[in-house]
Amino acid sequence: xxxxxxxxxxxxxxxxxxxxxxxxxxxxxxxxxxxxxxxxxxxxxxxxxxxxxxxxxxxxxxxxxxxxxxxxxxxxxxxxxxxxxxxxxxxxxxxxxxxxxxxxxxxxxxxxxxxxxxxxxxxxxxxxxxxxxxxxxxxxxxxxxxxxxxxxxxxxxxxxxxxxxxxxxxxxxxxxxxxxxxxxxxxxxxxxxxxxxxxxxxxxxxxxxxxxxxxxxxxxxxxxxxxxxxxxxxxxxxxxxxxxxxxxxxxxxxxxxxxxxxxxxxxxxxxxxxxxxxxxxxxxxxxxxxxxxxxxxxxxxxxxxxxxxxxxxxxxxxxxxxxxxxxxxxxxxxxxxxxxxxxxxxxxxxxxxxxxxxxxxxxxxxxxxxxxxxxxxxxxxxxxxxxxxxxxxxxxxxxxxxxxxxxxxxxxxxxxxxxxxxxxxxxxxxxxxxxxxxxxxxxxxxxxxxxxxxxxxxxxxxx
Amino acid sequence: xxxxxxxxxxxxxxxxxxxxxxxxxxxxxxxxxxxxxxxxxxxxxxxxxxxxxxxxxxxxxxxxxxxxxxxxxxxxxxxxxxxxxxxxxxxxxxxxxxxxxxxxxxxxxxxxxxxxxxxxxxxxxxxxxxxxxxxxxxxxxxxxxxxxxxxxxxxxxxxxxxxxxxxxxxxxxxxxxxxxxxxxxxxxxxxxxxxxxxxxxxxxxxxxxxxxxxxxxxxxxxxxxxxxxxxxxxxxxxxxxxxxxxxxxxxxxxxxxxxxxxxxxxxxxxxxxxxxxxxxxxxxxxxxxxxxxxxxxx
Numbered sequence: 001x002x003x004x005x006x007x008x009x010x011x012x013x014x015x016x017x018x019x020x021x022x023x024x025x026x027x028x029x030x031x032x033x034x035x036x037x038x039x040x041x042x043x044x045x046x047x048x049x050x051x052x053x054x055x056x057x058x059x060x061x062x063x064x065x066x067x068x069x070x071x072x073x074x075x076x077x078x079x080x081x082x083x084x085x086x087x088x089x090x091x092x093x094x095x096x097x098x099x100x101x102x103x104x105x106x107x108x109x110x111x112x113x114x115x116x117x118x119x120x121x122x123x124x125x126x127x128x129x130x131x132x133x134x135x136x137x138x139x140x141x142x143x144x145x146x147x148x149x150x151x152x153x154x155x156x157x158x159x160x161x162x163x164x165x166x167x168x169x170x171x172x173x174x175x176x177x178x179x180x181x182x183x184x185x186x187x188x189x190x191x192x193x194x195x196x197x198x199x200x201x202x203x204x205x206x207x208x209x210x211x212x213x214x215x216x217x218x219x220x221x222x223x224x225x226x227x228x229x230x231x232x233x234x235x236x237x238x239x240x241x242x243x244x245x246x247x248x249x250x251x252x253x254x255x256x257x258x259x260x261x262x263x264x265x266x267x268x269x270x271x272x273x274x275x276x277x278x279x280x281x282x283x284x285x286x287x288x289x290x291x292x293x294x295x296x297x298x299x300x301x302x303x304x305x306x307x308x309x310x311x312x313x314x315x316x317x318x319x320x321x322x323x324x325x326x327x328x329x330x331x332x333x334x335x336x337x338x339x340x341x342x343x344x345x346x347x348x349x350x351x352x353x354x355x356x357x358x359x360x361x362x363x364x365x366x367x368x369x370x371x372x373x374x375x376x377x378x379x380x381x382x383x384x385x386x387x388x389x390x391x392x393x394x395x396x397x398x399x400x401x402x403x404x405x406x407x408x409x410x411x412x413x414x415x416x417x418x419x420x421x422x423x424x425x426x427x428x429x430x431x432x433x434x435x436x437x438x439x440x441x442x443x444x445x446x447x448x449x450x451x452x453x454x455x456x457x458x459x460x461x462x463x
Numbered sequence: 464x465x466x467x468x469x470x471x472x473x474x475x476x477x478x479x480x481x482x483x484x485x486x487x488x489x490x491x492x493x494x495x496x497x498x499x500x501x502x503x504x505x506x507x508x509x510x511x512x513x514x515x516x517x518x519x520x521x522x523x524x525x526x527x528x529x530x531x532x533x534x535x536x537x538x539x540x541x542x543x544x545x546x547x548x549x550x551x552x553x554x555x556x557x558x559x560x561x562x563x564x565x566x567x568x569x570x571x572x573x574x575x576x577x578x579x580x581x582x583x584x585x586x587x588x589x590x591x592x593x594x595x596x597x598x599x600x601x602x603x604x605x606x607x608x609x610x611x612x613x614x615x616x617x618x619x620x621x622x623x624x625x626x627x628x629x630x631x632x633x634x635x636x637x638x639x640x641x642x643x644x645x646x647x648x649x650x651x652x653x654x655x656x657x658x659x660x661x662x663x664x665x666x667x668x669x670x671x672x673x674x675x676x677x678x679x680x681x682x683x684x685x686x687x688x689x690x691x692x693x694x695x696x697x698x699x700x701x702x703x704x705x706x707x708x709x710x711x712x713x714x715x716x717x718x719x720x721x722x723x724x725x726x727x728x729x730x731x732x733x734x735x736x737x738x739x740x741x742x743x744x745x746x747x748x749x750x751x752x753x754x755x756x757x758x759x760x761x
Contacts, residue, residue, distance in 0.1 A: 031468055038467070098501040103513050104721065105500075110513045114520035121524050125531045125627045128595060128603050351601070356623050359601030359638070368628060371521075384517040392510025395502025402503055413477045417470045424467025428754040435758075 003458075005049070005058065006451045012046060012059030013444035019062045020437045027425045035205035037067035037423040039197055067197040070422045074204065077419055078211045080412045082277035085212035087405035089282030093161050094290060094398040100150050101391045109150060109298070110387050112143035117371040123350050124365050128319070128358030133345035144328070144338045147302050151336035154295050161287040162256045168213050168280050169247045169259060175210040176228065176242040179203055183225040184240045190224045200224075210236075214245075214271075214278040231274035234261045245271065256287060290397060297390045298335035304377050304386075306333050308370050316349025316363030317356070325349060475746050482739045489732040492723040499721040512721050515713050521631075522710040528627045529703045532637040536699060539597045539639065540692045542590045547685050549587065553580050553656065554678045560663055560671055567666040574663035578614070581656045585610055588645050598641030601625055607641045608653070614660055616653035618646045629702035635695060644688045652681040 023041045030036040044063040048055035102108040119136040126132050182203040189196040203226065210216055210228070216236065218228045228237040236243055243264060247257035259280060260268040272288070275281050306328040313327040327348075329341045342348060352362035371383065378386040492498055502509045559565065560573045589606040590597050599607035599620030607620030620641050626634040645652050655677035662670025 094503070098503060101502045101509070103509070103516065104497055106516070110516065114517055118520055118524045118527075121528055121628055125528045127601075127625075129593075353623070355621060356601045357604075359595070359599065359603035359625055360623055361601075361625055361627075365626060365628060365634060369632075372632065384514060388510040388513035388517075391502050391513055392506045395504075395506030395509050398501075398503035399506055409477075413474060417474050420467045420470030420473060421465050424469035426465065426467045429465075431754045431758065 003451050003454050005056075006454070007448060009057070009059035010444045010447035010451065012061060013440060013447070016043060016060045016062050017437050017441040017444060019065075021434065021441070023065055024430050024433050024437065028427070028430050031425040031427065033201075035201050035208070036425070037069050037197065037201050037204075038425050039065050039067050041065050065195055065197065067195075067200065068423050070419070073415060073418050073422060077412075077415045078208055078216075079277070080408065080415050081208050081211045082215050083408050084405075084412050085279035086277045086282035086285075087401055087408050089164070089279040090286050090290075091282075091398075091401045091405045093157065093283065093286040094394075094401055096157055096160075097154070097286075097290070097294070097394070098398060100153055100294075101394070103391065107146075109143070109146050109301070110384065110391070112139075112146040113371075113383055113387065115139045116143045117368055120364060120368045123348060124361045124368055127350040127361040127364060130345055133319075133348050133350075136348060137340065137342065137345050140327070140340045144332075144340055147298065147335040147338045150298055151295065151334065154291050154298075155336075158254075158256065158287055158291050161283050161291075165257050165259065165280065165283050165287065166247050168283065169245045169257070172210060172213050172236070172245050172280075173242070175206050175213070176236045176244075178206045179210065179226060179228060179237050180240050180242045182206065183237065187223045187225050187239075196224065212279055214280045215275045216278075230261065231271055231276070234263070234269070234271065234274070253288070259284070290394075294390065294394060295335065297386075299333070300378060301383060301386055301390070302335045302338040303333040304375050305383060306330065306338055308373075308375065309367065312363065312367050312370065313349050315352070316367075317351040317354050317360075318344075318347035318349050319351075319358050320344070320346040321354060321357065322347045323349065323354070471749070475742065478742055479739065479746075482735055482742065485735045486732060486739065489728050489735060492728045493725065493732065496723045497721060498723045498728075508720050512717060515717050515720075519710060519713045519717070522706045522713065525629055525706045526703055526710065529629050529699050529706065532627045532629070532635065533696070533699050533703075535592055535597060535637050536692055536696050538590060538592050540689065540696060542587050542597065543644070543685055543689045543692060546584060546587050547682065547689070549580055549584055550652070550678055550681050550685065553577055553659070554675060554682075556580075557659060557663075557671055557675045557678060561668065561675065563668070570663045570666055570671075574660050577656065577660055577663060581614060581653070581660065582610070584645075584652070584656065585616060588641055596620070596641075598639065598644055600638065600640035600642070608645070614653075614657040616646070616657070618642050622647075629699065630705060633702065635698050635702065637695060637699075639688055639691060644685065648684045648687070650677055650680040650684060652684065655681055 020041045020043070023039050027038055042063045042065075043060055046058040046061055048057050100108065101110075103110045116136075116139050119132070119139040122132040123129075123136045182199055186196040186199045186203065189199060207216070207218065207226070207228070215231050216228055218226045220226050221239075225239045226237060227235065227239070230236050230245075234243070236245075244262045246260050246262050246268060248260050248268070249255045250258040259271045259275075261271050262268045271280075272284055310326045310328055310330055314324045317323045318325065325347055326341050329337075329339045332338045348364075350364035351357045351360035352366070353360055356362070374380045374382055374385070379389075381389065491500075499505050499508055499512065556573050556577055560570045565573070585608050588598050588608045591606075595603040596605075596607050599605070601623040602620040605619060607618055609617050609619055611617050618641055622640045622642055624636045624640060625638040626636045629635045646654075655674065658677070659671065659674035661667075662674055
């Protein structure tokens with residue numbers, strides 16, 4: 001045991017402490033970096049040297065720099081991101097549809113129906129009054145217009161969601177290639193025995209971003225590379241290799257994009273029915289379920305209105321003696337195509353007899369009675385009942401998604417907090433560590449000074 | 464539990480965000496006076512409100528219909544009263560003419576006044592509201608009673624009636640066709656007057672006697688019409704009363720269900736503001752208690 005070994009011990013302490021201070025500095029620097037996992041240095045004693053009466057220590061070294069990481073929390077956080085992505089997408093898409101039901105401000109189809117039938121009763125009370133007839137015709141036009149606008153708004157919303165689907169597919173492909181690139185870097189670094197802490201953090205962020213967009217699962221192999229699967233097992237990333245999602249216009253679905261998986265060879269497969277969460281799922285739900293079902297309901301309503309009003313209107317007589325006239329264009333039986341056919345207010349068939357004009361209003365009364373009639377194609381509901389059911393069930397769906405989103409946000413905050421508890425940087429802790437390492441550094445420096453003094457003493461003996 | 468800085472900031476930001484959302488929501492409710500503005504605010508109430516608004520529109524429309532009908536019916540009622548007075552004046556004249564002391568010349572003179580009254584009755588029977596005759600059935604585009612050759616009057620209206628909607632599946636007739644009131648029923652009043660004129664001018668005492676009998680029938684016939692109009696008027700009044708009560712009840716219900724209760728909304732706003740302030744203040748305090756503060760300057 002010589003003074004040299006004392007210098008070596010002090011030197012190992014100096015180096016190791018510097019490394020520890022660097023790790024602390026890195027932690028402090030990344031306190032606000034998203035996805036950053038706090039790093040910890042693991043110190044270990046050097047192999048002791050044999051001596052008498054026993055082994056003597058030879059100093060310290062840094063064994064590893066590890067990141068604080070709880071894979072269970074990370075997995076939960078990832079699936080929470082998937083749910084969050086789904087609910088966020090569908091909730092905001094549905095929020096855009098809510099203005100279709102402007103009933104709180106007396107707008108929309110419900111109010112249109114009220115005004116249509118109100119004006120019709122004005123015609124019934126005063127069948128020979130041309131101004132009542134003119135008002136009725138314009139209210140009918142307004143009602144048809146409200147149907148048309150709703151249908152157009154649904155189409156617009158569908159297009160805009162479809163655009164987001166396309167964008168999300170691009171995002172997914174970008175993120176998978178980013179993950180594949182990081183796979184390679186991590187494998188390279190770790191094959192050289194390095195801990196690729198920061199690269200792993202970066203890959204974790206990319207994986208979470210990917211999960212927000214599409215339901216995924218992943219496994220890590222022995223080399224540290226991730227294999228990422230979409231939905232029920234379609235491989236998106238296999239080590240350095242990626243497989244693309246493609247958006248193919250589906251002609252059986254109005255040319256909207258079908259999300260397909262391209263395995264590189266053979267036919268592509270549709271992912272739409274397979275994935276259960278993530279932004280894509282939320283978008284596809286609203287695009288392919290909510291909107292078509294809303295449109296279908298409005299179409300049924302428009303169709304029944306056209307059929308019933310026309311059928312009764314044809315039985316009556318106009319002021320000009322006209323009869324067997326359709327009120328609405330008979331072919332316009334969807335919300336998008338409903339239109340008023342009559343242009344001449346005298347042709348409004350208020351009278352039930354040819355000789356009863358102008359004062360006979362029996363047909364107008366029967367027409368206005370349609371308002372309180374239940375129709376089998378509408379599920380034995382009146383027009384207004386049926387419409388209120390449409391609004392109510394859409395509202396329930398939107399409310400359901402909103403409350404799911406809120407619950408998911410709370411859960412996500414909790415998980416984020418759990419992750420932060422494990423992986424987040426605490427300034428107080430780092431400052432305490434810094435002080436501790438600073439003191440070690442000072443002490444180790446002191447040892448060098450002492451060793452030097454010992455050398456001086458020995459050297460001075462020679463004189 | 465180990466607490467990191469991120470956790471501390473993150474959760475506080477989440478809390479503040481949610482509190483702020485509730486503040487905005489309360490503020491919206493106060494400003495718009497609507498607690499339920501979108502279907503998702505309360506789906507079942509929203510759907511119900513659509514039906515209530517529809518019922519409200521119905522009731523308001525019925526009130527409108529009734530007001531229209533009431534105007535017609537009031538005019539018809541007034542006209543029938545005038546017709547009744549006119550008939551009784553004719554009867555007075557006829558009784559005067561019947562007297563054996565009245566000379567042939569006197570009867571001719573009386574006939575002149577009766578003829579005036581006859582023409583006046585035609586006018587009454589042709590009474591219009593807003594350009595539409597009241598006693599024409601549904602043939603409302605022309606005066607129903609037309610004076611023909613001599614004192615003959617023909618009815619050119621029809622026998623149809625008009626009904627209006629006054630309530631749920633309830634209609635009320637608002638038109639008595641003229642043939643029922645004047646030219647049909649038990650007697651043709653214009654023919655009666657015309658026959659009386661002939662009897663007066665031909666100095667036919669027996670004919671005058673018959674004419675008086677016919678006038679009694681005419682009085683009864685118009686009286687019957689007055690009774691019918693009165694009944695219609697009653698029904699309209701009742702229906703209007705009902706529709707108004709229902710309309711107010713629906714408005715009240717709608718405002719309770721979908722309107723903002725100011726007290727609740729203001730309390731909620733105050734509560735959330737307090738929560739926001741408290742969170743902000745504790746956050747600043749906690750942020751202050753960092754180890755950095757107690758370390759000596761480097």
